[in-house]
Amino acid sequence: MKDRIEPRHKVLMRGRLHGSGFARDVCVLDASSRGLLLTLAVPPARGEMIDIMVNGHTLFGQVEWSNGRRMGMRFRERIDVLAFIAGETGPLALRRQPAGKASHSPAFAIDWNQFIARKPQFAGALGLMAIAAFFLVDLITGTIGSLDRISDFLSR
Structure with a gap:
């Protein structure tokens, strides 16, 4: 055999x-x-x-x-x-793993197909977080100015 x-x-x-x-x-x-x-x-x-x-x-x-x-x-x-x-x-x-590399448990493996499928949602959430961070920094530091000045600038 x-x-x-x-x-x-x-x-x-x-x-x-x-x-x-x-x-x-x-x-x-x-x-x-x-x-x-x-x-x-x-x-x-x-x-x-x-x-x-x-x-x-x-x-x-x-x-x-x-x-x-x-x-x-x-x-x-x-x-x-x-x-x-x-x-x-x-x-x-x-x-496939290169020779000599330790294998990891499949329970901890990332399913990249699912990650890529959710890429647009991830990008949208990331954009909203960036806008929120921008306004939070403005609120704390006051460097950009008030919303009134921004609306005045945009209405010109």
Whole structure:
């Protein structure tokens, strides 16, 4: 038996496999961060690009091998296999880390996609804080003058 790069996790999960022009029900028998062992009536051909929807996640990869009703799927990117099995929400892709760097807990990782999606709200809040800070400094120091002088200037 061939040595495994990493441990497999025995599971029994239902999913839906999609490939070029087909969709099939599958059963996931084991999972690792690099791929899945699947069973289905008619597996796609070796080398075919596929995606599978399981536990609310869509995973992309390639058929590595098939034999009878079983097949191996290799992911494009490594995943957090324990989060996948637990059905956790959010991205599953593991972030690549330079060699020698300590890994951090996924619980403390920043989901940059969510941060970027909220960028306009963040920019608006930052602008309002800058205006408030400007008026607070003016109120404390009195360097700019009263609102009457500003309105006189603007009405000219």
